[in-house]
Amino acid sequence: MDVRKVSRLLLGLALIPLLSEAAGKCERLIVTGSPDAPPYLWRDPANPTHLIGASADLLQHAAEELGIKVEVLYAGKRSQAQDEVRTGRMDMLLDAPLTLAGLNSLDYIHPPLVRNDYLVWTRKDSALHYETPADLHGHTGALSEKARLTESFDAFAQRQLTLKPQPGLTQAFQKLLLGQVEYVLAGRYAGMATAQTLGIADDLQAHSQPIDQPGLFLAVSHDSACNEPWLRGQLAKKMTELPASG
Template structure:
């Protein structure tokens, strides 16, 4: 009994006298993050520094991480599928813009609520007879959507069964088909559609419905194999995600990056497409 007590005291004394870094072990101080390189104004490749990603999601994460005392580096890891593979493997810690899919729950911990939500709107030509108020209004009409669009799984299933949607290589092509009359509507994100329409000189020719057709969330998702994945990090990030909507920061950073992307689109060497 005495030996057991002495042993317990020794362990306790060792914990008290241990260096601070031992007690702090497990608390992550640096996160290596990646995401889609072609999803402005949320996230895209920095034309001035192609190894890094910039955008509203990057700025939001930097702000949140700074408040938690964490360092974050947003790195380019290739196209979307390659970025996901890097995080799945644990070579990178987190995705900054993960769509919620059941299959990825086996390798990723999603932080709720989402970092941002992307409103997808119905865009039509000005003067079009197609007026969108509800999904039924799209039945029988030809539409287009970028193959890079990330819609929710329920909406994807609905669209496959109920809508006539042509997949285009990017949003620019979809909007061009709309103006040419090849399709009657385009599904595009509120901010991406707005910026691209203005940059391509189409803003006066297109109209976006006010009611979103879909609102996919873009989540922070931590790899199961990341050394940084612990309850403290997930809890603190979830708390910050809960506080964000009321702060007004998301909208401010979206507007700032919208202008940033539009400025880059006007420079041929830095043109980005969704």
């Protein structure tokens, strides 16, 4: 074999990893998530088959820089959306809580897309003094059934706190204003949005020290055709860069 043939062979072998990587890059992601979690995610009133919100905007921004097309679609309530991704019918969840069970079917992208500060909300005229979770012992609170706490805090709350589950944050805040509970556990921005919508922002106080900080992660289905190292690595890089860039 002459030198030129050897050179072409070596060049071809060197290009194989690059060609494989290019071929493996995902060009389109079908994404879903919870349809009732403003300001992060909710159904688009103008196009109810799609979801909009801060989380969708962040992913669209990251994906555009990677040259990937993204569709954020409504797949039903939260449990239905999770099933669509677990089974691989959709590629990714936008707002997956990190759980041991989830690791069986999902690859989580670190760091989280959003870290959701859960605060203690009281009426402004409340005598309840809150600095640590221990201060809530002996007091009755409320929590939306849609809340997604960390597994460790959820276990603590079930053992140590008295919380009345409510269908949603609106009902929890109504219980608080009526004096039927002494505090509400709610996400910082979800609480702000709900209080403003209900016109009760001036009646409530959100204590600044978070009681829990669950992360909401991008999570790719094990069965997604797009679940490959290049995509996971690039998304992890973008999730690291976005907070630093503001």
